[in-house]
Amino acid sequence: xxxDEALDAVEAVAAGDRTPDGRLAAHYASCPNCATALAxxxxxxxxxxxxxxxxxxxQFTARTLSRIRRARWRSxxxxxxxxxxxxxxxxxxxxAGAWTAINRSGLASVSxxxxxxxxxxxxxxxxxxxxxxxxxxxxTALLATALGVWWWAERGExxxxxx
Amino acid sequence: xxxxxxxPGAASPWTAADERALVERCRSGDEGAFxxxxxxxxxxxxxxxxxxxQDRSQAEDLSQDVFLRVHRGLPxxxxxxxxxxxxxxxxxxxxxxxxxxxxxxxxxxxxxLRGVVGDDVPRSGVVLSARDRxxxxxxxxxxxxxxxxxxxxxxxxLVAAHYxxxxxxxxxxxxxxxxxxxxxxxxxxxxxxxxxxLETDLx
Numbered sequence: 573x574x575x576d577e578a579l580d581a582v583e584a585v586a587a588g589d590r591t592p593d594g595r596l597a598a599h600y601a602s603c604p605n606c607a608t609a610l611a612x613x614x615x616x617x618x619x620x621x622x623x624x625x626x627x628x629x630x631q632f633t634a635r636t637l638s639r640i641r642r643a644r645w646r647s648x649x650x651x652x653x654x655x656x657x658x659x660x661x662x663x664x665x666x667x668a669g670a671w672t673a674i675n676r677s678g679l680a681s682v683s684x685x686x687x688x689x690x691x692x693x694x695x696x697x698x699x700x701x702x703x704x705x706x707x708x709x710x711x712t713a714l715l716a717t718a719l720g721v722w723w724w725a726e727r728g729e730x731x732x733x734x735x
Numbered sequence: 736x737x738x739x740x741x742x743p744g745a746a747s748p749w750t751a752a753d754e755r756a757l758v759e760r761c762r763s764g765d766e767g768a769f770x771x772x773x774x775x776x777x778x779x780x781x782x783x784x785x786x787x788x789q790d791r792s793q794a795e796d797l798s799q800d801v802f803l804r805v806h807r808g809l810p811x812x813x814x815x816x817x818x819x820x821x822x823x824x825x826x827x828x829x830x831x832x833x834x835x836x837x838x839x840x841x842x843x844x845x846x847x848l849r850g851v852v853g854d855d856v857p858r859s860g861v862v863l864s865a866r867d868r869x870x871x872x873x874x875x876x877x878x879x880x881x882x883x884x885x886x887x888x889x890x891x892x893l894v895a896a897h898y899x900x901x902x903x904x905x906x907x908x909x910x911x912x913x914x915x916x917x918x919x920x921x922x923x924x925x926x927x928x929x930x931x932x933l934e935t936d937l938x
Contacts, residue, residue, distance in 0.1 A: 587922075637805075
């Protein structure tokens with residue numbers, strides 16, 4: 573039955589975690605089965621200690637930081653969108669509240685009368701200047717044409733001046 | 736678990752005070768500080784992940800996931816554990832989620848695994864045969880990697896982590912919040928399972 577104890581201790585002995593005492597050491601020396609198990613465990617220990625160390629690729633840091641920046645940008649975009657929606661909701665609420673208050677307080681009728689006065693004034697102004705509109709339009713077109721010709725001439729001269 | 740211990744002739748050891756200073760700089764929005772953190776721990780993280788998932792392209796993606804979680808979690812990192820220990824926990828969680836298992840700390844004592852590893856390992860037959868010793872180390876290492884790939888995810892992570900230079904049992908116990916004895920026992924079971932799998936590959 574001592575083999576059980578010896579085999580239980582094989583990994584610890586192979587790893588150096590346990591130093592076999594006299595009885596255990598004698599057993600490993602005398603029992604072929606346990607000695608073989610210990611040799612295998614030591615071989616495995618050697619292989620594990622000699623496993624090649626994976627090395628990160630050369631651009632690992634740069635790629636990692638880039639990914640973190642993108643993740644941070646995305647979360648900031650969501651935050652910005654949420655903030656904009658919140659602001660829009662608040663503005664709408666304020667406008668709706670103001671409109672409701674104006675309607676209920678009778679100011680709406682006052683503003684409608686003001687809008688009527690403004691509208692009538694705009695119509696009167698338009699009727700007065702209507703006969704002159706073609707003249708103004710023609711003058712504007714002539715000026716725009718002159719400016720365009722001048723720009724085109726200037727552009728052509730600059731082009732010929734370069735090599 | 737100190738990444739500085741991994742390479743001979745590396746920079747001076749990284750103290751807890753250095754880690755705290757780096758964390759504070761990262762929290763203040765210093766992108767250069769976070770780049771320094773990535774540079775410092777990318778070797779440890781990538782090695783752990785690559786040894787666990789055994790797929791290099793996937794390892795890079797998962798390693799980036801780890802640092803993304805580190806970046807998001809830094810404002811909440813209380814500093815009760817070492818920064819390296821906290822990063823290791825994130826690695827363990829990322830690997831466990833990827834490999835479709837629960838968190839390693841829960842699985843390490845999974846009763847379903849007791850029937851698979853350890854208890855029924857044939858005592859007398861778990862040997863590397865003489866034929867194995869005749870093969871080159873290269874072939875043996877290839878068989879070893881394939882055997883490791885067949886281990887449960889939590890065992891794979893333990894084996895990957897323990898054999899990183901500078902990682903002690905105590906580091907693993909702290910990272911996984913397990914008793915030291917449990918970590919040793921689970922590692923021994925993992926290696927027993929490996930020897931059993933290597934024996935099977937020879938048949």
